Amino acid sequence: MSDKENIAIDVRDAVKRYGDFTALKTISLSIMDNEFFTLLGPSGCGKTTLLRMIAGFEDVTEGAIFLYGDEIENLPPNKRPVNTVFQNYALFPHMTILDNVAFGLEMRGASKSDARTKAGEMLELVQLSQFAARKPSQLSGGQQQRVALARALAPQPKVLLLDEPLSALDLKLRKAMQLELKHLQRETGITFIFVTHDQEEALTMSDRIAVMSAGEMQQLGSPTDIYERPHNMFVADFIGETNLLEVSVDGIAEGRATCHLGGGHELTCNAVDGIGVGSKVHMSIRPERLYMSAEPMASEGLHGRVKDNIFVGTDITTIVQLDEGPDFVVRTSNSDRGNKRIFEPGTEMFVNMERGAARLLVD
Numbered sequence: 547m548s549d550k551e552n553i554a555i556d557v558r559d560a561v562k563r564y565g566d567f568t569a570l571k572t573i574s575l576s577i578m579d580n581e582f583f584t585l586l587g588p589s590g591c592g593k594t595t596l597l598r599m600i601a602g603f604e605d606v607t608e609g610a611i612f613l614y615g616d617e618i619e620n621l622p623p624n625k626r627p628v629n630t631v632f633q634n635y636a637l638f639p640h641m642t643i644l645d646n647v648a649f650g651l652e653m654r655g656a657s658k659s660d661a662r663t664k665a666g667e668m669l670e671l672v673q674l675s676q677f678a679a680r681k682p683s684q685l686s687g688g689q690q691q692r693v694a695l696a697r698a699l700a701p702q703p704k705v706l707l708l709d710e711p712l713s714a715l716d717l718k719l720r721k722a723m724q725l726e727l728k729h730l731q732r733e734t735g736i737t738f739i740f741v742t743h744d745q746e747e748a749l750t751m752s753d754r755i756a757v758m759s760a761g762e763m764q765q766l767g768s769p770t771d772i773y774e775r776p777h778n779m780f781v782a783d784f785i786g787e788t789n790l791l792e793v794s795v796d797g798i799a800e801g802r803a804t805c806h807l808g809g810g811h812e813l814t815c816n817a818v819d820g821i822g823v824g825s826k827v828h829m830s831i832r833p834e835r836l837y838m839s840a841e842p843m844a845s846e847g848l849h850g851r852v853k854d855n856i857f858v859g860t861d862i863t864t865i866v867q868l869d870e871g872p873d874f875v876v877r878t879s880n881s882d883r884g885n886k887r888i889f890e891p892g893t894e895m896f897v898n899m900e901r902g903a904a905r906l907l908v909d
């Protein structure tokens with residue numbers, strides 16, 4: 547099958563306006579069949595709007611959305627092979643768990659007995675068979691969310707839309723549900739489109755992530771792409787923690803860029819398309835890709851003084867005041883402490899970057 551045939555959802559130059567306000571500015575992206583795809587961004591960036599356009603709850607102001615090759619603009623929500631799981635579960639309180647799951651199937655024309663058989667299978671899938679006769683109020687929040695999932699999966703939609711479905715759960719349960727959701731997606735082969743503002747959740751579960759801000763897509767890629775190779779300041783800052791240096795690009799040769807800091811210190815890193823000689827840009831370096839030494843490990847080591855060491859269980863976070871540039875955060879994993887040095891506060895030392903760790907950002 548060609549890539550084109552594998553596309554579940556194709557969003558082409560889609561724009562959404564509410565009166566004078568543009569909630570989505572010309573978004574184009576393709577979501578593949580069987581993919582766990584996440585729309586990630588801060589509150590108000592437009593991710594729910596895009597999800598609602600795919601579901602058919604909002605119309606598309608300009609552009610088009612294709613589902614398995616067919617334009618869906620004129621298809622009402624209940625005719626789309628798509629189902630949605632909402633944050634607030636929306637279970638019927640007076641119905642049993644089994645009836646809650648069977649209800650949607652009956653609405654779609656299944657006989658009562660077929661609907662109940664299928665609902666039973668779905669409860670098995672989410673490991674809630676033993677609670678089939680209970681009412682929603684007799685289940686925990688996590689169990690209720692699994693019922694909502696079973697209900698949405700029961701009609702076997704081609705695409706499942708999940709709008710922040712885990713945000714009402716406490717951290718431990720959320721982490722367990724993240725793994726369960728990923729497992730369910732693999733098991734059913736259904737395309738999942740997941741909306742969240744939680745970057746860690748997105749990194750944990752997704753095959754690919756679209757990072758959005760202010761109605762625009764900032765970057766589309768695998769979790770590793772987005773984390774290791776952020777395209778711009780927004781992505782570098784929003785995903786994980788990073789250190790930023792202002793640099794000027796002096797030369798580019800053989801895929802490497804030579805840059806200098808304001809005070810003249812020279813650094814090299816991989817070149818990036820769109821950043822040429824003479825550019826003044828930011829360089830991003832993740833804290834765990836830095837290490838400290840008494841002497842510079844290469845000419846590029848940045849001289850500074852340790853301000854503080856913070857013990858955070860699995861890691862030690864060191865705050866370093868650089869001679870040139872802002873304070874840096876260096877993260878040393880406890881498991882690395884045999885190889886990597888930690889210096890006492892007040893000690894002068896050098897901060898060195900692992901090769902390939904520094905990334906130039908487009909803006």
Ligand SMILES: Nc1ncnc2c1ncn2[C@@H]1O[C@H](COP(=O)(O)OP(=O)(O)OP(=O)(O)O)[C@@H](O)[C@H]1O
Nearest residue numbers: 564567569587588589590591592593594595596743
């Ligand atoms: N019906 C509407 N009329 C006018 N503006 C709207 C409407 N629905 C959404 N918006 C605006 O569109 C923007 C995007 O909203 P959307 O709900 O898609 O954001 P979001 O990224 O999902 O945020 P959150 O995480 O808070 O749900 C927001 O600024 C919101 O105020």
